[in-house]
Amino acid sequence: MSGNIEDKNFPIGVFDSGVGGLTVLRELNKALPHEHLIYFGDLGRSPYGTKSPATVRRYVRQITRHLLSRKVKLIVIACNTASAAAGDDVKALAAPVPVMEVVGHSARAAIEAVLPQGDEPVRIGVLATATTVASDLYKDRLLELSDHHLSAPPLIMQKACPLFVPLAEEGLWEGPITDLAAEMYLAKMREFDPHAVILGCTHYPLLRKAIEKALPPGTVLGNGAESLALAARDLLSEQGLLAESELPGRLEFIVSDSEDTFRRQAERFLDMPVDIVHHIDLDACEGREE
Numbered sequence: 001m002s003g004n005i006e007d008k009n010f011p012i013g014v015f016d017s018g019v020g021g022l023t024v025l026r027e028l029n030k031a032l033p034h035e036h037l038i039y040f041g042d043l044g045r046s047p048y049g050t051k052s053p054a055t056v057r058r059y060v061r062q063i064t065r066h067l068l069s070r071k072v073k074l075i076v077i078a079c080n081t082a083s084a085a086a087g088d089d090v091k092a093l094a095a096p097v098p099v100m101e102v103v104g105h106s107a108r109a110a111i112e113a114v115l116p117q118g119d120e121p122v123r124i125g126v127l128a129t130a131t132t133v134a135s136d137l138y139k140d141r142l143l144e145l146s147d148h149h150l151s152a153p154p155l156i157m158q159k160a161c162p163l164f165v166p167l168a169e170e171g172l173w174e175g176p177i178t179d180l181a182a183e184m185y186l187a188k189m190r191e192f193d194p195h196a197v198i199l200g201c202t203h204y205p206l207l208r209k210a211i212e213k214a215l216p217p218g219t220v221l222g223n224g225a226e227s228l229a230l231a232a233r234d235l236l237s238e239q240g241l242l243a244e245s246e247l248p249g250r251l252e253f254i255v256s257d258s259e260d261t262f263r264r265q266a267e268r269f270l271d272m273p274v275d276i277v278h279h280i281d282l283d284a285c286e287g288r289e290e
């Protein structure tokens, strides 16, 4: 199936395993307030980060096909694990519809945030899901980028923090349990004393306060959501595909499990009423897998 990008008023498709991608959606909505955004949260099959790449790839292909059936003009992979397991699949399925990923923007933001450290190599930490860490996606991207921006390759420490995703989904963004999980996962990272740490899973910015507390003071912490959103605006503008409307863009949410839990977390994070939530069972699309 190939996409179609003829119409300026077609929506932008954004997806993640659950609520994490809302951290990207919020930036997209800020940068592109007139665009119709369709957000797909695969709650019924989350978390992705502890599943095999083959399984995540199957889910991601289904979601991509679904978004293309909705005639999106751009797909944003708001899930690092999906990029690690199936970024190329999404691009191949979607072409000529452009696909943007948060990974490259997060790596670039970290490289740009760290100041040269004299003769000492820069130290960058990557917090991500087990699948993303195992793929070395961030490590490869950071080493590629450092060729152009740093005098020496950075030292990189990666750490998978699997409990962060269910904590984020449950709404436990702060508090003693979250602090404890951050302490446990980040003890070695603290010793590594990174100059910058990438939140390489879109759920992790929701736990930012706990992560910050567990790291040495002054560690630069970030991800590329904002930079991706600005790049999406540039891309649509260059291609003459910005929505023509002056009205606030519609936010449409599709989930593959309980709508109420999702609505609660989404309203809390986005700080606005979330009233367009459809439930869809993508396994029903299995038969369409090539």
Ligand code: DGL
Pocket (backbone or CB within 6 Å): 016, 017, 018, 020, 021, 046, 047, 048, 049, 050, 078, 079, 080, 081, 082, 129, 132, 165, 200, 201, 202, 203
């Ligand atoms: N938010 C996703 C990511 O950026 C995945 C979380 C998960 O489902 O494990 O990797």
